[in-house]
Amino acid sequence: MARKKREALFPFDSLSSDGVSSPMPSLDGLKVVQSKIHGYGIVALRPFRTGDVLVFGDGVLYHEDQEFDDTYSLVYSDAEDAKEAPDRYFDLIDQTRWINHACGPNTEVSTDLDAKTGQPHAWWTALRDIEVGEELTYDYAFSGHLAEPCNCNNSACIGLIVDPAEISDVPAKLQPLIKSDRLDERRAQTELSELA
Numbered sequence: 001m002a003r004k005k006r007e008a009l010f011p012f013d014s015l016s017s018d019g020v021s022s023p024m025p026s027l028d029g030l031k032v033v034q035s036k037i038h039g040y041g042i043v044a045l046r047p048f049r050t051g052d053v054l055v056f057g058d059g060v061l062y063h064e065d066q067e068f069d070d071t072y073s074l075v076y077s078d079a080e081d082a083k084e085a086p087d088r089y090f091d092l093i094d095q096t097r098w099i100n101h102a103c104g105p106n107t108e109v110s111t112d113l114d115a116k117t118g119q120p121h122a123w124w125t126a127l128r129d130i131e132v133g134e135e136l137t138y139d140y141a142f143s144g145h146l147a148e149p150c151n152c153n154n155s156a157c158i159g160l161i162v163d164p165a166e167i168s169d170v171p172a173k174l175q176p177l178i179k180s181d182r183l184d185e186r187r188a189q190t191e192l193s194e195l196a
């Protein structure tokens with residue numbers, strides 16, 4: 001099979017002997033940088049508008065009972081029967097894994113699973129206008145027992161990376177970090193958006 005010669009996009013953009021491209025794909029209009037929030041982050045290189053899809057994430061789907069590193073995974077559940085279906089995890093293998101959490105995020109992640117092919121998809125949509133240089137964030141909404149201290153520095157920060165609906169499951173040693181007044185505000189906003 002003849003392979004069309006490709007222009008090298010950047011120094012490491014080459015196909016290995018088994019035909020699998022080794023480097024992570026670059027993100028259109030986005031860049032990985034050192035983050036003010038945590039570790040690496042992704043900033044916008046151009047403006048995005050509310051509702052724009054910023055990026056699709058590539059990943060590998062795992063079932064809950066498989067051995068894998070879930071550090072950069074999105075949780076997949078069937079919305080209607082989340083209690084019965086085994087949880088699956090979409091391990092992000094591209095640069096989308098560097099998108100940080102914030103309590104007042106500027107993007108929202110959506111996921112679906114193609115019913116025919118079983119292929120999972122994940123994509124990030126702008127919740128508001130995003131300016132050049134602004135870091136992309138979304139709400140990790142961790143389960144209560146997996147809560148972690150939050151350093152997002154957002155005025156809406158509740159002190160922990162956690163789903164506000166699961167505060168009762170937060171380990172006792174992390175409970176003092178919760179900023180109750182902001183948590184109340186967040187819950188009120190969530191109720192309003194669910195009524196809308």
Ligand SMILES: [Zn+2]
Binds near residue numbers: 159
């Ligand atoms: Zn926060």
